[in-house]
Amino acid sequence: MASLGLYNYWLVIALMMIGFYIVITSPNLVKKIIGLNIFQASVFVLYITMGKIIGGSAPILSDQIAVYSNPLPHVLILTAIVVGVATTAVGLSLVVRIYAAYGTMEEDEIEKIEAQEEVPT
Amino acid sequence: MIEALIDEAILGLMLVIAIGVLYWRNLFAAAMLTSIYSLLAAALFVVMDAVDVAFTEAAVGAGISIILTLGTLALTCGEQKPRPVFVLGPFLLVLLTGAVLIYGTLDMPDYGDALAPIHSHVAPRYLEESRGEVGPPNVVTSVLASYRGYDTLGETVVIFTAGIGVFALLGHGRRRGKVVAKEEV
Amino acid sequence: MQHHTVLHVVAKILLPLILLFALYVQFHGDFGPGGGFQAGVIFAVGLILYGLIYGVDILKEAIPSRVLRVLMASGVLLYAGVGVLSILMGGQYLDYGVLAHDPLHGQHWGIFFVELGVGITVASVMTSLFYAFTS
Known part of the structure; x- marks a missing residue:
């Protein structure tokens, strides 16, 4: 079992970094939010990984079971998932408004339009 | 395995x-x-x-x-818009961040280790006492609603606020439809 | 989606089952996996399925968005109200033990209403997000 060791954490970190890379390199705002979602889901996996006990069972009490996985990360992440989708919705609605105002959702094009608007005044 | x-x-x-x-x-x-x-x-x-x-x-x-x-x-x-997927600067930054995070994991206990510090505090109490103190067999429910009731109240308010925020930004659709209709007139 | 007969028929069979399952998850959450957050989301998913297949306008006739706005607030108020009630009954905020003669029964009632409040808020917020993004 020891062979598995920290391997799980490293894979989760690789997933997080892919999400992070999408957030910082993609100028498209919807793609940025998708990247953020991937980052978020990876953080959830990291938390749940820490709560797992090998040989344990789901934390629903029963007389036949002696070892349970840690319920605390489950509680934290359970609420975080629903809050996460609510905040994602706010982000997406901001994107919709930005698109309505500028006709684009590419970050650099928005900056270009803003620069052009500033020149005449 | x-x-x-x-x-x-x-x-x-x-x-x-x-x-x-x-x-x-x-x-x-x-x-x-x-x-x-x-x-x-x-x-x-x-x-x-x-x-x-x-x-x-x-x-x-x-x-x-x-x-x-x-x-x-x-x-x-x-x-x-078509753009290069590989950009050197951000790639190096991400690589560096990942390396630092992996360095951070080196001290962590192995996956699934029952003796890890995370399992030694609070959680055992929830597992042992919640049946007598709160009642439901599902420990997640009793921690969520009873032991951490304040936390969950806060999360519910966050969801409510996010709903209000989306309303403020996008309207209900019905109202926006009216605005469009007016502009067309 | 107006002309897909198969989708219409399948949705009509599935919808009551999804809503019933959501209620099961809501009220059986103490004993098995489940609770207010999951039940709210599943309930909203059922309504969204209906809206996607039969059209948002028909869904809005069944559940107008002003009703959802009231429900959103009333879920949070129900949660906070349970806390206030436990102060009035002589305990601390959100200390459900005092809600009934037996502390365990009190806890059971408290968790029941708190989860119900969470479920109502989550279901109505998710459905109204769907309204906001599809019209």
């Missing part, structure tokens, strides 16, 4: 899908892949005994967030 293998296989699939999201320029496809990513994460949560979390992730990640993303794309546009 089989559990660990399933675990690694699902994480590997998630890695493939994340790279797919990175490369795909069509945002509809990227949104679909994110949905699959969430579903795989839900499967992983089942393997890791977090049944409640898996439940939520499957409904939220694979159900609701995809609908919101597709709704946004329907209101905006579905194609991303």
Whole structure:
């Protein structure tokens, strides 16, 4: 079992970094939010990984079971998932408004339009 | 051992899908892949005994967030401008951050270790006492609603606030329709 | 989606089952996996499925968005109200033990209403997000 060791954490970190890379390199705002979602889901996996006990069972009490996985990360992440989708919705609605105002959702094009608007005044 | 293998296989699939999201320029496809990513994460949560979390992730990640993303794309546009996927500066930054995080994990206990510090405080008390103090067999429910009631109240208010925020930004649709109609007149 | 007969028929069979399952998850959450957050999301998913297949306008006739706005607030108020009630009954805020003669029964009632409040808020917020993004 020891062979598995920290391997799980490293894979989760690789997933997080892919999400992070999408957030910082993609100028498209919807793609940025998708990247953020991937980052978020990876953080959830990291938390749940820490709560797992090998040989344990789901934390629903029963007389036949002696070892349970840690319920605390489950509680934290359970609420975080629903809050996460609510905040994602706010982000997406901001994107919709930005698109309505500028006709684009590419970050650099928005900056270009803003620069052009500033020149005449 | 089989559990660990399933675990690694699902994480590997998630890695493939994340790279797919990175490369795909069509945002509809990227949104679909994110949905699959969430579903795989839900499967992983089942393997890791977090049944409640898996439940939520499957409904939220694979159900609701995809609908919101597709709704946004329907209101905006579905194609991303062609751009190089590989940019050196950000790539080095991400590599550095990843290296620092991996250095951080070196001190951590092994996966699934029952003696890890996280299992020595608070959690044993919840598992041993909650039956007598709160009642429900599902420990997650008793921690969520009773031991950490304030926390959950806060989260509920956050969801409520996010709903209000989206209303403020987008309106109810009905009102926006009227505005468009007026402009057409 | 107006002309897909198969989708219409399948949705009509599935919808009551999804809503019933959501209620099961809501009220059986103490004993098995489940609770207010999951139930709210599943309930909303059922309504969204209906809206996607039969059209948002038909869904809005069944559940107008002003009703959802009231429900959003009333879920949070129900949660906070349970806390206030436990102060009035002589305990501390959100200390459910005092809600009934037996502390365990009190806890049971408290968790029941708190989860119900969470479920109502989550279901109505998710459905109204769908309204906001599809019209």
